[in-house]
Amino acid sequence: MRVVVLTGAGISAESGVPTFRDxxxxxxxxxxxxxxxxEAFVADPETVHRFYDARRAALDTVEPNPAHRALAELGEAxxxxxxxxxxxxxxxxxxxxxxxxxHMHGRLRSALCAACDARTPWxxxxxxxxPCAGCGEAALRPDVVWFGEVPLGMDRIVEALESAEVFCCxxxxxxxxxxxxxxxxxxxxxARTVELNLVPSEGTAYFADSRHGPASALVPAWVAETLAExxx
Ligand SMILES: [Zn+2]
Numbered sequence: 001m002r003v004v005v006l007t008g009a010g011i012s013a014e015s016g017v018p019t020f021r022d023x024x025x026x027x028x029x030x031x032x033x034x035x036x037x038x039e040a041f042v043a044d045p046e047t048v049h050r051f052y053d054a055r056r057a058a059l060d061t062v063e064p065n066p067a068h069r070a071l072a073e074l075g076e077a078x079x080x081x082x083x084x085x086x087x088x089x090x091x092x093x094x095x096x097x098x099x100x101x102x103h104m105h106g107r108l109r110s111a112l113c114a115a116c117d118a119r120t121p122w123x124x125x126x127x128x129x130x131p132c133a134g135c136g137e138a139a140l141r142p143d144v145v146w147f148g149e150v151p152l153g154m155d156r157i158v159e160a161l162e163s164a165e166v167f168c169c170x171x172x173x174x175x176x177x178x179x180x181x182x183x184x185x186x187x188x189x190x191a192r193t194v195e196l197n198l199v200p201s202e203g204t205a206y207f208a209d210s211r212h213g214p215a216s217a218l219v220p221a222w223v224a225e226t227l228a229e230x231x232x
Contacts, residue, residue, distance in 0.1 A: 001078065001081060001165050001166065001226070001229070001230050002081045002082075002160075002163055002164050002165050002166075003074070003078060003081060003082050003083070003164060003165065003166045003167075003168065003226070004082075004083045004085065004157075004160045004161055004164040004166070004167050004168070004182075004186065004191075005071060005074070005082065005083070005084050005085065005167075005168045005169075005170065006085045006086070006087070006167075006168070006169045006170065006172060006179060006182055007071070007084070007085070007086045007087065007088060007093070007170045007171055007172070008086070008087045008088065008169075008170070008171045008172030008173065008179070009087070009088065009171060009172070009173070010170065010171020010172065010197060010198055010215055011065075011067050011068065011088070011092075011170050011171040011215045011219070012062075012088050012090050012092055012171075013171070014065050014067065014171075014214060014215055014216050015062045015063060015064060015065045015068075015092055016061070016062045017058070017059075017062050017088075017090050017092070018058075030047065030051075033147055035047060035048050035051040036048075036051075036144075036146050036147055037146050037147045037148055038146050038148060038149065039148075040146075041141060041146070045129075045141075046127060048142070049125070049126045049127040049142075050127055052108065052126070052142040052144065053125040053126060053127055055089075055108055056108045056109060056122070056123070056124075056125075057125075059090055059091060059108060059109070062090070062092065063092075063095070064092045064093070064095050064096030064097075065092075065096075065215070065216045066216045066217075066219070066220050067170065067171075067215040067216045067218075067219035067220065068092050068093055068095070068096030068097075068098070069096045069097060069220075070219045070220040070222075070223040070224075071084060071093065071096070071098055071219065071223065072093070072096050072097030072098045073097075073223060073227070074223045074226065074227065075097075075098050075099075075100070076097075077227055077230060077231075078230070083102065083156070083157070083160040083164075084098055084100070084101050084102065085101075085102045085104055085153070085157055086101055086102070086103055086104070086105075087104060087105050087172065087176070087179055088103070088105070089103065089105055089106055089107055089108045089144050090108060091107065091108070091109050102152070102153045102156065102157065103152065103153075104145070104151040104152050104153055104154070104157065104179065105144060105145040105151060105152070106142070106143045106144035106145045106152060107143055107144070108142065108144065109121060109122055109123060110122055110143035111126060111132075111140045111141070111142070111143055112140070112141050112142070112143035113132040113134060113135060113137065113139050113140055113141075114137075114139040114140070114141050115132060115135050115137035115139035116132060116134050116135040116137070116139075118132060118133075118134035118135070119143055120132070120133055120134075120140075122140075122143070126140055126141075126142065151178060151179075154178065157182070158185070161182055161185045161186040161189065161191070162185070162186075162189045163189070164186050164189070164191040165190075165191060165192065166191055166192050166193075166194065166226070167182065167183060167186035167187070167191040167192070167193050167194070168193075168194040168195075168196065168222065169182070169183060169193075169194070169195050169196070169197070169201075169203075169207070170196045170197070170215055170218075170219060171196070171197060171198070171215050172197070172201060173201055173202060174197075174201030174202040174203030174204065175201075175202045180202070180203055183195075183203055183206045183207055184206055187206065187208070192208060192209070193206065193207045193208045193209065194207060194208070194209045194210075194211070194222065195207040195209070195210040195211065196211050196215060196218040196219055196222055197210070197211075197212060197215075198212065198213065198214060198215070199212055200212060
């Protein structure tokens with residue numbers, strides 16, 4: 001069975017990762033949309049680095065939850081037939097046991113060199129402008145997709161949506177495109193569509209099956225059902 005799963009902020013929120021919408025979207029008096037754009041990075045790189053350095057450091061204080069672990073179990077059973085796509089920039093899927101995750105909005109624990117495009121695993125702060133290990137330029141930026149930039153891996157995602165038998169969307173607001181359009185795309189190509197979300201998302205009407213409650217409860221139950229079907 002070919003399955004595409006899309007996860008969003010809701011699945012990480014249950015592990016204690018703050019979402020962009022928490023605290024009215026403010027960080028140290030800045031609107032989050034003002035520190036998550038290429039323009040902000042050009043105008044004030046220190047503030048943008050401090051924002052992402054803090055988010056990266058906070059990853060040490062959170063752990064994957066049963067929803068992350070259940071998706072790792074699904075991946076173990078389905079192998080290449082599962083494409084796990086996340087809008088999250090944390091590493092909770094990886095730490096929950098999923099080795100191959102498509103981070104369409106990038107990753108906190110990765111640095112992208114604006115000079116040579118090299119990507120490097122990154123744990124510490126970037127505020128002190130360390131040089132790129134590849135080209136030596138002090139041009140590292142957070143390897144995240146900012147507002148106004150194109151999400152990563154779209155070709156692979158669209159191809160997988162078109163051949164999926166099941167599309168499952170977990171913990172997303174259904175408000176941010178292009179991800180909000182995945183359900184209609186998958187359904188148009190014949191996939192069964194499932195929403196697992198704390199509350200009905202903005203796109204809930206597009207799903208054939210919508211279930212509402214905590215991801216840490218709904219996702220393990222859905223994975224168990226899906227695995228039973230695969231093994232039948
Ligand atoms: Zn470089």
